[in-house]
Amino acid sequence: MTDYPFQIALLIQKSIVGVLTGEERKQLEQWLAEDDEYERMYQELVRPGFLEEARREHHQFQVGEGYRRFVAGKRKTDRLRIGKRWTAVAAMGALVIGVALAFLLREQSNGTEQDVHLPVAEVIKPGKAGALLTLSDGQQVVLSDSLETQLKEQTADIRVQGKRLDYSSEHIGSFLVYNTITVPRGGEYQLTLSDGTRVWLNAETELKYPVAFVGEGREVMLKGEAYFEVAKNVSRPFVVKTEQLDIKVLGTSFNMKSYPSETQQVTLVQGKVEVRVGNYSRKLQPGEQLNYSSEGPEIRDVDVKAYTAWKDRRFVFNDDLLEEVIHKLGRWYDVEFFLRDAEVRKIRFTGNLPKYRNLDQVLNKLELTTHIRFVQNGRAIEVFAE
Numbered sequence: 001m002t003d004y005p006f007q008i009a010l011l012i013q014k015s016i017v018g019v020l021t022g023e024e025r026k027q028l029e030q031w032l033a034e035d036d037e038y039e040r041m042y043q044e045l046v047r048p049g050f051l052e053e054a055r056r057e058h059h060q061f062q063v064g065e066g067y068r069r070f071v072a073g074k075r076k077t078d079r080l081r082i083g084k085r086w087t088a089v090a091a092m093g094a095l096v097i098g099v100a101l102a103f104l105l106r107e108q109s110n111g112t113e114q115d116v117h118l119p120v121a122e123v124i125k126p127g128k129a130g131a132l133l134t135l136s137d138g139q140q141v142v143l144s145d146s147l148e149t150q151l152k153e154q155t156a157d158i159r160v161q162g163k164r165l166d167y168s169s170e171h172i173g174s175f176l177v178y179n180t181i182t183v184p185r186g187g188e189y190q191l192t193l194s195d196g197t198r199v200w201l202n203a204e205t206e207l208k209y210p211v212a213f214v215g216e217g218r219e220v221m222l223k224g225e226a227y228f229e230v231a232k233n234v235s236r237p238f239v240v241k242t243e244q245l246d247i248k249v250l251g252t253s254f255n256m257k258s259y260p261s262e263t264q265q266v267t268l269v270q271g272k273v274e275v276r277v278g279n280y281s282r283k284l285q286p287g288e289q290l291n292y293s294s295e296g297p298e299i300r301d302v303d304v305k306a307y308t309a310w311k312d313r314r315f316v317f318n319d320d321l322l323e324e325v326i327h328k329l330g331r332w333y334d335v336e337f338f339l340r341d342a343e344v345r346k347i348r349f350t351g352n353l354p355k356y357r358n359l360d361q362v363l364n365k366l367e368l369t370t371h372i373r374f375v376q377n378g379r380a381i382e383v384f385a386e
Helices: 005-016 021-032 036-045 050-056 065-070 090-109 305-312 320-335 342-346 359-369
Strands: 128-132 140-144 148-153 156-161 164-168 178-184 187-192 196-201 205-210 219-231 238-241 246-249 252-260 265-271 271-277 280-284 286-295 296-302 314-321 336-339 347-355 372-377 380-386
Touching: 005 021, 021 036, 128 187, 178 187, 196 205, 205 286, 219 246, 219 305, 238 320, 246 252, 252 305, 265 271, 265 305, 271 286, 280 286, 280 296, 320 336, 320 347, 320 359, 320 380, 336 342, 342 380, 347 359, 359 372
Parallel strands: 164 187, 219 238, 336 380
Antiparallel strands: 128 140, 128 178, 148 156, 156 164, 178 205, 187 196, 196 219, 205 219, 219 252, 238 246, 246 271, 252 265, 265 286, 271 280, 286 296, 314 347, 372 380
């Protein structure tokens, strides 16, 4: 017999998380229309709190009870035990297995047999170098860690070297010509601008910049997060513009974070920067960080490594709220986290995690050091208080 029961169970999973496609929704609705018992089973499974209640009962999913509860029968079954230390797939996996076994028992009670093939959680690998380069004429080039080529753009030569690209220009033009590089979720990239400034781009980031700088200034536009090592030129200040801030520098290393709906953040590693927003202006010293939100600017001293480690193959957290932690992990692994218990929002985490490990290894470490539990369903990760 086919694995139809597991297909239905997976559709129920997707329905709970809210990621059903139009075609999958039709399949689920067709199944529900086949039998009133299916509808009762479905309503119980999607009832708020059902999965958490099952977990709290000694971390066991009792298939026999589930069968009697959902399908109405008296057949005795063994227990399927979920271990105390939950893996990323455990809770939703219990749901799949429980629903599927209910179907299997229903079929067996009618005198049929079938082979059981348990679903395996998707292995979510870390991000990698990749971006989309948009040239001044609108032409787009997909950048990957294996691409090596040379491009010509107005007065600049562009050398693509796998994980990075370098601009060089021997002739200064009379007008500015812009390129844009866009790094998706699950990506990162590096580039060297025509003046020698080096830029590391984090996931979900866009940088617009001239292929060659013209005039007395050097100006780029940033959305997302980037680390800059600005080539020193006293006569030509370097300016990074974000949606809210202007950061003016000479020769400086700093991290700039400017994601939509998040606090704007400038962390100075060395040199000096001047941050401007409206009528407000402030010069930062190395080790200082400016955070700008709807409540205004805030200056504080920080350990800069915690804010620049992402470019050096690490995640470093220092008493960070869990929401901030999962924002970073979500961008790098291209997954979505869903906080299922209000108390997890108050949890803080301190730790140093490798950036290039599979997601389940990172989540396991978080589970061991905090009172939380992660449940994986495809690329959706639910977060529960433990």
